[in-house]
Amino acid sequence: MSVRERVSEHRRRMREAGFRSIQVWVPDTRAKNFAAEAHRQSAMAADAATHSDDQEWIEAVSVSWDDE
Incomplete structure (x- = not known):
């Protein structure tokens, strides 16, 4: 079985199990x-x-979800 076939089969099984494929972009x-940049952000x-x-200010303008 080729890699393409194994991947296709795996994706089919995952869809049957109720999952869907998504693509996520993350920092390199x-x-x-x-x-x-990580150092700059952590220092901030x-x-x-x-x-x-x-x-x-954020707390003053925020709605408390506990009250709803």
Whole structure:
């Protein structure tokens, strides 16, 4: 059985089991700028605790789902 046939058979079985195939795009961890961008974003997240105005605003305008 060829690779194409095995893949086709696997996909058929998955569809019969109620699954569907999707394609997901994710960041390429091999890209030359990935580490620098990950570091930049994590530094911003770590620094977020010192800038609470944004979170306070989000909480003020948010609807509590527990009340519904």
